[in-house]
Amino acid sequence: MTDYKPIPTEFEGESLESAWLPVPGVQSAPSVLIFPTVMGVTDLELGFGAKLNAKGYSALVGDLFGKKFHGAPRDTMFGELNRLKGDRAALRRRVIHLFETMQAQDGSESQRTAAIGFCFGGLCALDLARSGTQLDGVASFHGLFDPPGLPPEKIKPKVIAFHGWDDPMVKPDAVEALARELTDAGADWQIHAYGHVGHGFTNPNASSEIGIPGVQYNELAAKRSWANLELFLGELFGE
Amino acid sequence: MTDYKPIPTEFEGESLESAWLPVPGVQSAPSVLIFPTVMGVTDLELGFGAKLNAKGYSALVGDLFGKKFHGAPRDTMFGELNRLKGDRAALRRRVIHLFETMQAQDGSESQRTAAIGFCFGGLCALDLARSGTQLDGVASFHGLFDPPGLPPEKIKPKVIAFHGWDDPMVKPDAVEALARELTDAGADWQIHAYGHVGHGFTNPNASSEIGIPGVQYNELAAKRSWANLELFLGELFGE
Numbered sequence: 058m059t060d061y062k063p064i065p066t067e068f069e070g071e072s073l074e075s076a077w078l079p080v081p082g083v084q085s086a087p088s089v090l091i092f093p094t095v096m097g098v099t100d101l102e103l104g105f106g107a108k109l110n111a112k113g114y115s116a117l118v119g120d121l122f123g124k125k126f127h128g129a130p131r132d133t134m135f136g137e138l139n140r141l142k143g144d145r146a147a148l149r150r151r152v153i154h155l156f157e158t159m160q161a162q163d164g165s166e167s168q169r170t171a172a173i174g175f176c177f178g179g180l181c182a183l184d185l186a187r188s189g190t191q192l193d194g195v196a197s198f199h200g201l202f203d204p205p206g207l208p209p210e211k212i213k214p215k216v217i218a219f220h221g222w223d224d225p226m227v228k229p230d231a232v233e234a235l236a237r238e239l240t241d242a243g244a245d246w247q248i249h250a251y252g253h254v255g256h257g258f259t260n261p262n263a264s265s266e267i268g269i270p271g272v273q274y275n276e277l278a279a280k281r282s283w284a285n286l287e288l289f290l291g292e293l294f295g296e
Numbered sequence: 297m298t299d300y301k302p303i304p305t306e307f308e309g310e311s312l313e314s315a316w317l318p319v320p321g322v323q324s325a326p327s328v329l330i331f332p333t334v335m336g337v338t339d340l341e342l343g344f345g346a347k348l349n350a351k352g353y354s355a356l357v358g359d360l361f362g363k364k365f366h367g368a369p370r371d372t373m374f375g376e377l378n379r380l381k382g383d384r385a386a387l388r389r390r391v392i393h394l395f396e397t398m399q400a401q402d403g404s405e406s407q408r409t410a411a412i413g414f415c416f417g418g419l420c421a422l423d424l425a426r427s428g429t430q431l432d433g434v435a436s437f438h439g440l441f442d443p444p445g446l447p448p449e450k451i452k453p454k455v456i457a458f459h460g461w462d463d464p465m466v467k468p469d470a471v472e473a474l475a476r477e478l479t480d481a482g483a484d485w486q487i488h489a490y491g492h493v494g495h496g497f498t499n500p501n502a503s504s505e506i507g508i509p510g511v512q513y514n515e516l517a518a519k520r521s522w523a524n525l526e527l528f529l530g531e532l533f534g535e
Contacts, residue, residue, distance in 0.1 A: 216491075222475055229475070233468050236461055239491055246491035247520065252455075252479050281486065281527070288523055 059103035064117070064162070065124070068154045069147070073120040074098075074127070075155065078106040079164030080115050087169035087193075087294040088115040090159045090185075092152070092178030094260065095138045095267075096131070097122045101260055102175070112287060114171075114294070115164050119155035121181060131266065138177050145184065145205040152185045156192070169193060169294055171214070173286065174200055175259060179218070183235075186212045186244070193293040196286055199256050202227055202235040212244035217289050219282035221254030225271035249285060254278045298342035303356070303401065304363070307393045308386070312359040313337075313366070314394065317345040318403030319354050326408035326432075326533040327354040329398045329424075331391070331417030333499065334377045334506075335370070336361045340499055341414070351526060353410075353533070354403050358394035360420060370505065377416050384423065384444040391424045395431065408432060408533055410453070412525065413439055414498060418457070422474075425451045425483070432532040435525055438495050441466055441474040451483035456528050458521035460493030464510035488524060493517045 061076035076098055080086040089109050093102045098118050106116035120127075122137045129137075141148050152172075160167035171194040174182035179200015186195045189210030197218040216239055220232060232248060239246040257263030258275040259282065300315035315337055319325040328348050332341040337357050345355035359366075361376045368376075380387050391411075399406035410433040413421035418439015425434045428449030436457040455478055459471060471487060478485040496502030497514035498521065 222479065229472050233472075236468070236489065236491065240461065244491060245516070248489045250475065250487045250489070252475065252483060252485035277484070281531075284527055285524070288520070292520075 059100065059107045061103060061106070061118070064158060066154070066158050068151060071123045072125070074124040075120045075158060076103060076106070076118040077162050078103070078110055078116045078118070079162070080110050080113060083164070085164055085166045086113055086115045087171070087290075088117065088159055088162070088165040088167075089290070090156055090170070090172040091116055091118045092121060092155075092172065092174030092181040093118060094176040094178055094257070095134050097126055097129070097134060101262070108283075112290065114290060115162070117155070117159035117162065119158070121151065121155070121178070131268070142177070142180070142203075145207060148181070149184055149188045149205070149207065152181045153188055153190060156185055156190060171195065171290060171293055173198065176257060177201060183216070186214050186216055187242070189213065194289060196289060198259050198282055199224060202231045204234065204238055209242055212239065212242040214244075215289070215293065216244045216246040217285065218246075218248045219278070219285065220248060220250050221256060221258050221275070221278060222250050222252050223254060223271060224256040225269070226256050249282065251275070251278045251281070259283075298339065298346045300342060300345070300357070303397060305393070305397050307390060310362045311364070313363040314359045314397060315342060315345070315357040316401050317342070317349055317355045317357070318401070319349050319352060322403070324403055324405045325352055325354045326410070326529070327356065327398055327401070327404040327406075328529070329395055329409070329411040330355055330357045331360060331394075331411065331413030331420040332357060333415040333417055333496070334373045336365055336368070336373060340501070347522070351529070353529060354401070356394070356398035356401065358391075358397070360390065360394070360417070370507070381416070381419070381442075384446060387420070388423055388427045388444070388446070391420045392427055392429060395424055395429060410434065410529060410532055412437065415496060416440060422455070425453050425455055426481070428452065433528060435528060437498050437521055438463060441470045443473065443477055448481055451478065451481040453483070454528070454532065455483045455485040456524065457485075457487045458517070458524065459487055459489050460495060460497050460514070460517060461489050461491050462493060462510060463495045464508070465495050488521065490514070490517045490520070498522075
């Protein structure tokens with residue numbers, strides 16, 4: 058189990074509880090917001106936070122779904138995902154709320170920030186970039202690319218997306234559409250595509266947790282994408 | 297100027313002169329074949345060879361065009377490119393000849409090998425993979441993706457392609473087609489796409505040498521792709 062500090066916040070009448078992982082022994086560090094998969098705040102995301110700590114970055118695992126859904130079963134969580142995804146303007150407010158929650162923490166450098174996300178959380182990381190928010194970078198791991206259907210803003214952070222080419226939820230057309238969208242929004246962007254890789258490739262339990270064909274861990278893609286996240290954060294924060 | 301050993305060979309009646317850059321002071325090292333741009337063996341490719349030496353890899357800059365074209369003007373070289381590209385079966389024999397030339401050098405580990413290429417040389421690196429040749433990996437930098445129109449072989453090396461999304465010579469359709477081709481051929485593949493980046497992005501003199509809109513150096517893409525080449529070679533050769 059990874060140690061963290063619970064961060065309760067209220068968002069539009071819902072009680073959220075994010076997890077704060079500052080870098081031990083330093084006053085402040087560049088900070089990375091982690092948007093979780095559809096399963097919410099789990100050991101997977103806390104583990105990613107600990108890996109970021111080891112590289113000198115503080116991390117907030119943002120509670121997208123609310124405290125009452127911690128540990129809820131898959132079908133409940135998919136219902137909540139569809140609810141949040143059904144109102145992208147509200148989702149935008151929610152991701153900004155979590156971003157500002159991170160900026161407010163002791164141990165966070167509020168002006169050196171990034172956001173990363175996994176599956177639905179990848180969409181949330183992109184939506185934070187799409188909101189016009191000022192941050193240094195966002196990274197999506199096997200994220201959904203669906204455009205928000207909101208007036209486009211200039212995208213300020215650098216964007217990187219790690220994508221399994223055989224992802225059953227994100228087809229080649231969606232990759233091209235994201236490339237066009239990011240280009241039009243003026244973003245510095247990269248998309249890294251992996252052959253013979255599906256959805257959920259960073260999650261060792263993807264197959265058993267999600268139980269959908271094409272959703273599966275891929276050790277090599279997990280390793281390659283994480284190595285590139287470290288390069289990306291190094292580029293952003295000068296380490 | 298980078299030091300190298302000239303390696304003259306004969307290929308189907310033409311005199312080639314490749315450049316061999318072994319790692320100084322070691323008996324043998326994993327070896328990387330470098331396929332040059334349309335301009336042939338130049339300081340650009342010799343410089344890449346020296347960078348590979350510094351990482352512990354020997355390098356052969358392969359002479360695709362022949363000794364008599366060393367230093368030839370752009371228009372002559374484009375004519376030669378079209379000649380070589382017009383017969384992909386002969387081009388396949390040519391890239392295999394250069395690969396075997398590298399394997400035969402003192403200081404080359406003939407069973408730990410990779411090939412990289414730039415622009416037309418990227419196509420040559422892919423064509424070496426497409427030939428069914430056994431090597432560990434190939435990397436294409438702003439390479440052409442045109443399929444060879446030859447019977448498909450199983451692709452044995454790992455493949456990575458660094459691609460500028462605004463490359464006027466390689467459109468999104470060609471990226472999708474390469475992804476399909478590599479998937480069908482069973483390759484472990486990655487494509488890294490960069491936004492707002494054109495053709496020739498690794499070459500500081502791309503714009504003045506080639507003089508075609510959309511062909512331009514991009515320092516960030518050059519840096520990102522080279523960092524990933526080093527990760528890729530580390531994955532192949534266990535460093």
